[in-house]
Amino acid sequence: MLNILKTEDEIGNDHQMTSAKTPLRPDAFELSDEEKIEKIAVHFREIMHTLGLDLNDESLAGTPRRVAKMYVQELFSGLRPDNMPSVTLFENNYKFSEILVERDITFYSNCEHHFVPIVGKVHIGYISTGKVIGLSKLHRIVNYFSRRPQVQERLTIQIGETLTRVLATEDVAVVVDADHFCVSSRGIADQSSSTVTSFFSGAFHDSAKKEEFLQLVKLRA
Secondary structure, three states: OOOOOOOHHHHHHOOOOOOOOOOOOOOOOOOOHHHHHHHHHHHHHHHHHHHOOOOOOOOOOOHHHHHHHHHHHHHOHHHOHHHOOOOOEEEOOOOOOOOEEEEEEEEEEEEOOOOOEEEEEEEEEEOOOOEEEOHHHHHHHHHHHHOOEEOHHHHHHHHHHHHHHHOOOOOEEEEEEEEEHHHHOOOOOOOOOOEEEEEEOHHHHOHHHHHHHHHHOOOOO
16 A cells, blocks of 8 residues: 655655645734744744853854844744835826836745745736735745745745735736755755746746746846
8 A cells, every 4th residue: 555644854855845825823823923033032042052052152052042033023023914016006197008127026935844045936927906015015925925934835825825815916927936054955956956846827827928927037148
């Protein structure tokens, strides 16, 4: 009989996604940011101690709290719903009806399986149904969803579904091209590959429109 059950290590190494939503406990936001920083600092100090590092060394003494602040206030700040950027739409006064593309949006995230960086570019396209969004808001939405432990497939879906909602259009395309440090710095240690994922909805299900978008977002030579 084929054994389809996988260990925790196998699931992590295969980069499997369990849900399109970030897995959060119901009590995820009961602690304040400062309380989370204090607790994480204690645990990270224990990790460093277990590794054999001398926490009395001047260079290492402040590391547990620095790491804790980085986790809560920077790297994983996108876990908090109140950090979702506010979005204001504007009238499409120019009646622009073609694909609007914002490409090469740089993002930094962390793999939820190994907590090491995922670094890459996001390319976004949409067709207005009467409203447009400030270009900087596209960057902020990407940053919000990347600032959490992530899987690239989930990141792509979260960006795409959010844009269809906030732009009030089904015609949205998203392509994510990223390097995973859990592939390049450990495990197979392949430093030449990248991972590409996509989200297409509405008009972008049409092969001609999809191809037009992909041509527009081709990487610069």
